[in-house]
Amino acid sequence: xxxxxxxxxxxxxxxxxxxxxxxxxxxxxxxxxxxxxxxxxxxxxxxxxxxxxxxxxxxxxxxxxxxxxxxxxxxxxxxxxxxxxxxxxxxxxxxxxxxxxxxxxxxxxxxxxxxxxxxxxxxxxxxxxxxxxxxxxxxxxxxxxxxxxxxxxxxxxxxxxxxxxxxxxxxxxxxxxxxxxxxxxxxxxxxxxxxxxxxxxxxxxxxxxxxxxxxxxxxxxxxxxxxxxxxxxxxxxxxxxxxxxxxxxxxxxxxxxxxxxxxxxxxxxxxxxxxxxxxxxxxxxxxxxxxxxxxxxxxxxxxxxxxxxxxxxxxxxxxxxxxxxxxxxxxxxxxxxxxxxxxxxxxxxxxxxxxxxxxxxxxxxx
Numbered sequence: 167x168x169x170x171x172x173x174x175x176x177x178x179x180x181x182x183x184x185x186x187x188x189x190x191x192x193x194x195x196x197x198x199x200x201x202x203x204x205x206x207x208x209x210x211x212x213x214x215x216x217x218x219x220x221x222x223x224x225x226x227x228x229x230x231x232x233x234x235x236x237x238x239x240x241x242x243x244x245x246x247x248x249x250x251x252x253x254x255x256x257x258x259x260x261x262x263x264x265x266x267x268x269x270x271x272x273x274x275x276x277x278x279x280x281x282x283x284x285x286x287x288x289x290x291x292x293x294x295x296x297x298x299x300x301x302x303x304x305x306x307x308x309x310x311x312x313x314x315x316x317x318x319x320x321x322x323x324x325x326x327x328x329x330x331x332x333x334x335x336x337x338x339x340x341x342x343x344x345x346x347x348x349x350x351x352x353x354x355x356x357x358x359x360x361x362x363x364x365x366x367x368x369x370x371x372x373x374x375x376x377x378x379x380x381x382x383x384x385x386x387x388x389x390x391x392x393x394x395x396x397x398x399x400x401x402x403x404x405x406x407x408x409x410x411x412x413x414x415x416x417x418x419x420x421x422x423x424x425x426x427x428x429x430x431x432x433x434x435x436x437x438x439x440x441x442x443x444x445x446x447x448x449x450x451x452x453x454x455x456x457x458x459x460x461x462x463x464x465x466x467x468x469x470x471x472x473x474x475x476x477x478x479x480x481x482x483x484x485x486x487x488x489x490x491x492x493x494x495x496x497x498x499x500x501x502x503x504x505x506x507x508x509x510x511x512x513x514x515x516x517x518x519x520x521x522x523x524x525x526x527x528x529x530x531x532x
Contacts, residue, residue: 213242215487220248221255221268222357223392224410225294225471229268231502232495239494243487251391253355253379259288259474265484267474270357271379272453286477289526291519292452293495295509297439298362298467300422301399301414302406304328304345310422311336311431317424318370320349320406323385328404336431343404350398350407353388355379361469362408368458369427369466377457408467411439412507426466427458438465440509448515475526482528489523496520 219229226249233245250258252269259267260280273290281288300312307328312320316332319325325332329342352359356379363377375381389398395407396417406422411434414421423431432438442464443456454470473492479485496519500510511519 213483215243215483217243217245217265217484217488217491218248219245219255219266219268219473220250220258220264221474222252222270222471223249224252224270224296224358224361224469225268225508226392227412227416228294228503228506228508231506232499233491235499235502236491236494240487240491243491245488245491249391249393251352251354252357252360256474262476265479265488266476268471269474270469270471271360272451272455272472273474284478286527289475289477289522290452290472291475291492291522292448292454292470292472292511292515293492293519294503294511295439295443295468295470296507297411297434297436297442297465298358298365298408298469299411299414299434300406300424301396301409301419302422303399303403304343304406304420305403307337307340307342308420310340310420311424312422313425314369317422318366318373320347321351321366321383321385322370322372323349324372345404348402348405349383349386350389350395350402350405351383351386352390352395352408354390356391357469357471358392358408358410362467364455364457365467411436415507424466426462426464427460428462428464430462432463432465434465436504436507436509438463439468441465442468443470448518452519477525477527479526479528485526485528489526492523493520 226247229247233247237244252271255267256269256273256277258264260277262282273288278288300317302310304310313332313336316325316336319332326347328345328347334342359381360377360379363375363381366373367377375384387398389395392409392413395409396413399405399407399419400417421434423433426432441461442459444461446454446456448454452472456468458466459468496511496516503510
């Protein structure tokens with residue numbers, strides 16, 4: 167008997183079995199969402215409702231898949247999502263240029279103070295989780311292992327070549343080249359960077375750049391979005407960078423096994439990512455952070471990602487359509503999360519999220 171990443175019991179934990187059990191439990195326990203023919207589907211017959219969102223690149227593959235699948239069942243509901251990074255997504259949300267935002271970093275107090283008063287209050291809802299991986303481009307080197315000293319040294323600029331003793335001693339028998347290391351990091355305001363630097367701050371004693379969506383990197387080359395870092399690593403021999411697991415897996419990139427707090431080397435995959443947050447208590451505002459999990463088999467760098475909604479919407483049909491789409495994603499969209507390598511929310515958390523949707527209302531006078 168094992169636990170999933172929020173403490174939900176699952177037997178015979180492996181990535182595939184865990185996700186199958188979790189998805190089955192969610193579908194059977196949750197109320198079914200409206201479909202194209204279900205009563206209460208918003209909008210008059212033939213009316214198209216267009217909803218726009220923007221933000222984090224971390225969950226973009228899943229969000230875009232969810233919205234495409236939802237549109238197949240509800241052809242009059244069109245939801246577009248632009249992968250612009252968490253920083254830009256939060257800014258667009260606060261500026262009210264989108265119907266919803268998305269971020270891998272919970273809203274800060276400063277951001278909350280900028281929230282438009284006529285919109286009530288901001289609502290942040292977790293939708294999924296995932297692992298951040300060290301993807302690398304080093305032909306002929308498979309199954310790379312990186313100790314904490316090694317990956318901390320790489321991101322700090324202290325380790326400059328692939329055959330450095332700090333890397334070589336954990337990879338006996340591997341022919342590591344005397345190739346310069348090119349560290350690829352995000353150049354935009356990024357929730358992925360927020361998750362990554364929160365881990366560095368906890369795991370690397372010499373890390374001086376802090377933890378935020380944007381930091382002053384001591385070394386490396388910048389690229390925009392998970393998409394940009396992925397492409398830059400693929401194009402640059404001798405490079406290594408941090409990207410969300412789904413991007414690395416989709417692009418068949420090499421991923422390093424990294425040392426966790428317990429001293430074990432953990433391969434990134436959904437099962438070890440889920441273990442990283444097992445048993446965690448989710449706060450009232452859903453802003454859970456686990457910068458350096460303690461579990462023996464926990465993958466060390468894992469984060470949640472949130473949708474940002476307004477408490478008050480001007481358009482009742484749009485508000486209802488958005489609420490229905492989110493409920494559908496949490497009750498019927500688990501198979502797509504599993505397929506892409508993300509972590510579905512367990513039943514108790516998804517029920518809390520769905521309950522929070524009831525706080526959304528139409529602005530007075532509409």
